[in-house]
Amino acid sequence: MAICCCLFSLGVYTSYKPYLNKDEEIxxxxxxGVQQKRPTEAQSVILRRYFLELTESFIIPLERYVASLMPLQKCISPWKxxxxxRHFSQDDFMKTLEKAGPQLTSGLKGDWIGLYRHFLKSPNFDGWFRSRQKEMTQKLEALHLEALCNENLVFWSQKHTEVETVDLVLKLKNKLLQADREHLPVKTDTLKKLQAHIRDIILTLPDDLQDILLKTGTT
Structure with missing residues (x-):
């Protein structure tokens, strides 16, 4: 017991050097709050809000840069x-911090660049970036579905061979299955429109092929 008291009186020390300066204001x-006997719950709310805002200041530049890796919608072709x-470039990201870094939303000083470099090498960044990659990839798949729905697919099928038309139907059916399996962010109306396109295309084919394709997957 005496040893514990001695330790607490001396304090706890670490060789870790923080990247950001101590926030005297918080x-x-x-x-x-302690002097005014503010309730512990209120103190906790203040501290949680502080760290939430600090985390947001740190993450916003990353979110902004990662969003820039998304191809423009005009680059999405229904036939490709x-x-x-685009590839995540640490050097390119670091260049964005000069004008669009955490200093825009946080007044806290320190080695923000060093903190980002440390974070980008950590498993936490890997998990966060994989999650954002998945979200954006799903968004691209959803936009591709929308692009397909905006095409006159029946007219396309009339200008192509029977084999090419059947191949298109199978690909469209796979798209519908993917949308359901991966929970793509696709509007219900878009899915219904694509189902209608598939039915319309199938009806342009010979009866034997219609029977086979109507039984294959879900329209």
């Missing part, structure tokens, strides 16, 4: 596979 605010996301 410390004063919490100390004032959805375009790929």
């Amino acid at each position: 410390v004063k605010q919490l100390q004032k 596979s959805p375009p790929q996301l």
